Every structure is written in structure tokens, then in C-alpha cells.
Amino acid sequence: MRYGLHLANGVSVTDPAVLKDVCQLAEELGYESILIGDHVLPPRKINSKFPLPVEDPQIHMYQDQHWPDCFAMLGFMASITSSVRLGTSVFIVPYRHPAVTAKMVATLDKLSNGRIIAGVGSGWIEEEFNFLNAPFAERGRMTDEYIEVMKALWTDAHPRIEGRFVTIDRDVNFGPYPVHKPHPPIWVGGNTTAALRRVVRCADGWQPAGLMPDLIGQKLDQLRSLMAEAGRDFSQLEITCLVGTDTTEAVADVFDTLGAHVLYGLVSATDEETPKLFAEIRRYAETMSQRG
Numbered sequence: 700m701r702y703g704l705h706l707a708n709g710v711s712v713t714d715p716a717v718l719k720d721v722c723q724l725a726e727e728l729g730y731e732s733i734l735i736g737d738h739v740l741p742p743r744k745i746n747s748k749f750p751l752p753v754e755d756p757q758i759h760m761y762q763d764q765h766w767p768d769c770f771a772m773l774g775f776m777a778s779i780t781s782s783v784r785l786g787t788s789v790f791i792v793p794y795r796h797p798a799v800t801a802k803m804v805a806t807l808d809k810l811s812n813g814r815i816i817a818g819v820g821s822g823w824i825e826e827e828f829n830f831l832n833a834p835f836a837e838r839g840r841m842t843d844e845y846i847e848v849m850k851a852l853w854t855d856a857h858p859r860i861e862g863r864f865v866t867i868d869r870d871v872n873f874g875p876y877p878v879h880k881p882h883p884p885i886w887v888g889g890n891t892t893a894a895l896r897r898v899v900r901c902a903d904g905w906q907p908a909g910l911m912p913d914l915i916g917q918k919l920d921q922l923r924s925l926m927a928e929a930g931r932d933f934s935q936l937e938i939t940c941l942v943g944t945d946t947t948e949a950v951a952d953v954f955d956t957l958g959a960h961v962l963y964g965l966v967s968a969t970d971e972e973t974p975k976l977f978a979e980i981r982r983y984a985e986t987m988s989q990r991g
Contacts (some may be wrong), residue, residue, distance in 0.1 A: 700955045702987035703732040704980065705788060705941055705963040707760075713767050719779045719968035724977065728984035732784035732816065733776065734963060737769040737791050742826040750823045751909030757888045761824065770803045773885035776868070786816025788906060788941075788963070789888040793822060793838045794831055797865060798873075801852040805877045813878030818886040818906060819846060821894075839893055840864075846885065853882035886939065890918060896913035899925045904937035915940065919957065941965050944983040947980050948990055955990075961989070 704725045709845070712718045725733055741761045749756040773785050785807075808815040821842040822828065828835040844862045851858035852873050860867040877883050886904035887897045895918065898905045903921060907915050919938070925931040937960050942950065944964040956964050962985035968976035 700951070700959055700987075700990075701731040701961045702729070702940070702984065703734065703963040704785075704983075705734045705965045706729045707736075707969075711966050711968065712970045712978070713765055713815050714970040715775065717973055718772075718775065720925075720973075721976065721980065722780050722783070724980055726780050726783040726967035729988060730783060730980075730984065731961060732786060732963075734786050734788035734816070734818065734862065735769050736766075737787055737789065737794075738766040738824070738827065739745050739791075739794055740827055740830045741766070741824055742830070745824060745826065747823060747825045752839075753909045767959055770807065773807050773808065773815065774886060777814065780814075782814075784814045784816055785811060786886070787818040787851070788886070789820035789825050791816040791822040792819050792845045793828070793833045793841040794837055798852060800845070801849040802827060802873070804849070804883055805853060805873075805875055806838055808877035808879055808883050809875045813883075815877070815879070815883045816886060817849075817883045818888055819902075820888045821934075837864075843897060846897075850885075850901065853877050866873065884937065886937065890914075892921070895922050898936070899929045899931060902936070904939060906939045906941070908941060912957060915954075916957055937961070940962060943967070944979040946983065946986065948986055951987060951990060 706712050712719055712721050738761060743762050745758055745762055749876060769787050769790055776785050804817050814900060821838045825835045830968040841864055844864050847858050848865050851860055853876065857870055858867050885901060886906050887902040888906045888908055889908055898969055907918060923933045937957055939961040940954050940959045941963045944966055951962055966976060966979050968979055
């Protein structure tokens with residue numbers, strides 16, 4: 700099982716000098732990928748119900764901390780690394796027109812020489828949807844259709860889409876195309892049955908969030924069944940999970956037994972706590988590398 704780094708939903712590291720040191724240190728220590736999250740305009744007071752089964756959802760992180768643009772961050776990260784994979788966990792699909800998102804992801808994949816992971820989600824903050832004039836009640840349908848549009852633009856020189864939200868009825872000049880073939884891997888984040896069905900329909904991987912290992916095991920059994928019903932090979936999916944950087948070898952072994960391919964250490968320190976931040980990154984790499 701490999702190990703990766705999750706920069707606390709994108710808010711931990713925004714100072715360019717610190718971000719450069721973090722990314723280069725992670726690459727040096729053998730992290731196979733670095734992920735960041737996505738929010739555009741969360742309100743100062745959130746009334747929407749947090750979707751994950753965690754005791755402390757850390758709502759203040761959404762209400763008070765800066766959320767840098769995930770795609771701009773990835774562009775910077777690509778320019779100062781050479782081998783580590785870079786991706787989103789997750790970008791909120793309904794927030795942007797799919798042609799715009801497809802263009803950004805393809806450009807990033809081109810500039811990074813094929814190192815981009817497209818982690819996707821349907822979102823949960825209704826107030827943020829309202830600010831962006833995106834229909835909250837339609838977010839699932841929009842996510843499914845937008846993914847279809849992005850994949851068509853990435854892979855088809857003559858895409859045609861006749862959808863509920865998007866129509867492409869003539870040839871378009873899309874390029875550059877991604878280096879990844881057929882396209883950058885799509886990982887679906889989320890724990891609901893709808894999210895699992897989305898994995899089956901269109902994804903290359905699944906990333907559960909906020910679940911204990913026993914619940915992840917149950918969801919994986921459900922996902923195996925859904926994949927078999929659809930005639931898809933479950934072994935071709937990339938399963939990735941999130942843990943704290945203080946995770947022990949014993950806990951990592953549990954995730955390994957479950958079949959996780961990459962275990963992401965979620966950092967809690969910020970760029971204002973640089974020594975602590977680097978210590979977290981080093982500690983997690985040491986724990987994971989000791990497992991052999």
C-alpha cells in the first residue's frame with residue numbers, strides 16, 4: 700500500500716514558499732501523490748448538515764479559513780515537482796461549467812506530464828450553491844452529466860452531448876488534450892449509495908470519507924456487488940482512504956487488509972506552523988515506509 704498527502708482540504712498551505720517546501724519534501728520522502736480540496740464561496744454561517752459521520756466536523760474550517768483555488772494551486776504544485784501525482788479531493792463538479800473544468804484539468808495534465816488525478820464530488824453546502832446560482836436539488840444529476848461531458852471532451856475529437864444541462868451539437872476546438880489516456884483518472888468521493896453507483900458508472904476509483912474501517916468494509920462489499928452487476932472489474936478500481944498523520948502501523952495494516960491502494964495522511968498544521976507541519980509530514984512518511 701502506497702501513501703499520499705492530503706493538504707487539509709487545501710487550506711493548510713497557502714504561502715508559496717512553504718507550499719514549495721512541502722511538495723518537494725513529500726516527493727523526497729516517497730509520497731506518491733498530494734491532494735487538495737475545493738470550495739469557492741462558503742458562507743460565514745453554515746446551516747447545511749455536514750454529510751460525514753465524524754464527531755467534530757470542524758465547520759470553522761469552511762467558515763473562517765481561506766480556500767485557495769484548487770486548480771491554480773495544482774498548477775503551482777506541478778511547476779515545482781517532477782514525479783509525485785497531484786489531484787483534487789474533491790472538486791465540486793456542479794460549481795463550474797464542465798467545459799471550463801475539463802479545460803483546466805486537461806491543461807494541468809499536459810503541464811504536469813500526466814500526473815493529475817480528478818477527484819470529484821457533488822457538494823453539500825446549499826448556501827454556497829445558492830451563491831453560485833447552481834441548483835442544489837439537481838447536484839447529483841448535474842455531477843453525472845458534467846462528468847460525461849468532461850470525458851467526451853477529453854477523449855472524442857467530435858463530441859456530441861444532448862443533455863439536460865449541456866448540449867454540444869457541433870465540432871468544437873477543445874485542446875490541449877490530456878496526457879493521460881484515455882483521460883486523467885476520475886475518483887469519486889462520498890459514502891452514499893448514489894456515490895457508489897457513480898463510481899460504477901463512470902469512475903476509476905473511490906475515496907470514502909470520514910468512515911471507520913468496518914463501515915468502509917461494508918461499503919466495499921456493496922461496491923463489489925454493484926460493479927459485478929454492471930459487468931465491471933472491481934480489481935481495476937483504485938481505492939484510497941484518508942487518515943490522520945498520527946496513524947499507527949497497526950491502523951495502516953487494517954486499511955491494507957481492506958484493500959486500500961493509497962492511504963492519505965491528512966495534515967492539520969498550517970503554513971503558520973511550519974515546524975509542526977514538516978514534522979507531521981515526516982512522521983507519517985516514516986510510519987508508512989517502515990511497513991515495507
